[in-house]
Amino acid sequence: MESVTGAGIVVTGAGSGIGAALARRFAAGGGRVVVNDIDAGAAAAVAASCGGTAAPGDAATEDGVAALIGVAREVLGGIDLYCANAGIARGGGEQAAEPDWDASWQVNVMAHVRAARLLLPAWLERGSGHLICTVSAAGLLTMLGSAPYSVTKHAALGFAEWLAATYAHRGITVQAICPQGVRTQMMTGASAAEKLILSDTAIAPEAVADAVMAGIASGRFLILPHPEVAGMYAGRAADPDRWLAGMNKLQRRIEAAS
Numbered sequence: 001m002e003s004v005t006g007a008g009i010v011v012t013g014a015g016s017g018i019g020a021a022l023a024r025r026f027a028a029g030g031g032r033v034v035v036n037d038i039d040a041g042a043a044a045a046v047a048a049s050c051g052g053t054a055a056p057g058d059a060a061t062e063d064g065v066a067a068l069i070g071v072a073r074e075v076l077g078g079i080d081l082y083c084a085n086a087g088i089a090r091g092g093g094e095q096a097a098e099p100d101w102d103a104s105w106q107v108n109v110m111a112h113v114r115a116a117r118l119l120l121p122a123w124l125e126r127g128s129g130h131l132i133c134t135v136s137a138a139g140l141l142t143m144l145g146s147a148p149y150s151v152t153k154h155a156a157l158g159f160a161e162w163l164a165a166t167y168a169h170r171g172i173t174v175q176a177i178c179p180q181g182v183r184t185q186m187m188t189g190a191s192a193a194e195k196l197i198l199s200d201t202a203i204a205p206e207a208v209a210d211a212v213m214a215g216i217a218s219g220r221f222l223i224l225p226h227p228e229v230a231g232m233y234a235g236r237a238a239d240p241d242r243w244l245a246g247m248n249k250l251q252r253r254i255e256a257a258s
């Protein structure tokens with residue numbers, strides 16, 4: 001899919017932030033959009049603002065994903081593009097509580113697995129389908145101060161890569177959006193350390209939507225709204241020890257500032 005015009009599209013977590021910007025941009029581009037969010041009021045408001053259809057509910061649980069995909073198929077006829085965008089940021093390191101680790105796995109990783117499980121059979125049968133996962137630069141690099149977030153975003157990227165490697169020749173496109181800071185509700189709730197790292201280069205959610213539209217046109221796997229992340233990712237791969245030393249230096253700066 002190189003353009004959203006006429007496409008049947010689902011965006012999860014589209015009641016605010018990046019998901020809302022994506023839903024609005026897709027609708028403006030002629031897409032037919034199903035707007036999901038666990039916050040029903042937010043989903044309804046965004047749907048109303050762009051002529052989409054609200055489909056509130058939990059886009060992470062097995063039942064929730066099945067209900068969403070069922071409703072979307074009824075509304076759209078078929079799903080051409082599914083944006084697994086809903087995500088949560090739970091802070092803390094190895095001491096983060098079990099419920100925070102578990103919720104992070106469910107929303108940031110298993111939501112994508114569960115959606116793919118239900119979408120792929122129909123997509124493989126017709127020979128086309130498009131999945132865009134909102135990951136994060138934390139999935140390519142790391143996010144100091146947030147182990148559950150970093151680890152689950154790495155897993156989300158791993159799953160998206162696995163899908164792309166497995167199904168590209170069967171007409172399936174998979175892409176991963178990997179921004180650094182984006183000015184959304186999630187950033188408002190970020191820790192002081194996260195704000196120190198992200199604030200200077202933070203962008204608006206609409207800028208992420210711009211990058212996604214360009215990414216859909218190019219078909220490239222990584223969608224990088226902050227292009228400089230490509231260099232950081234390359235640096236990490238080329239010399240992991242040097243990269244880790246740089247990250248630890250940043251950690252010490254954060255500790256000194258707090």
Ligand SMILES: NC(=O)c1ccc[n+]([C@@H]2O[C@H](COP(=O)([O-])OP(=O)(O)OC[C@H]3O[C@@H](n4cnc5c(N)ncnc54)[C@H](O)[C@@H]3O)[C@@H](O)[C@H]2O)c1
Nearest residue numbers: 013016017018037038058059086087136181182184185186
């Ligand atoms: N804001 C950033 O700096 C940033 C950077 C990189 C990646 N991301 C990723 O972007 C995505 C969107 O985040 P955002 O910044 O727009 O945050 P946000 O908090 O503004 O939006 C997330 C939305 O997802 C919804 N949501 C949460 N759990 C859900 C669930 N189980 N089912 C359905 N909806 C659910 C929330 O109600 C919220 O409306 C996330 O995956 C996040 O990890 C954000």
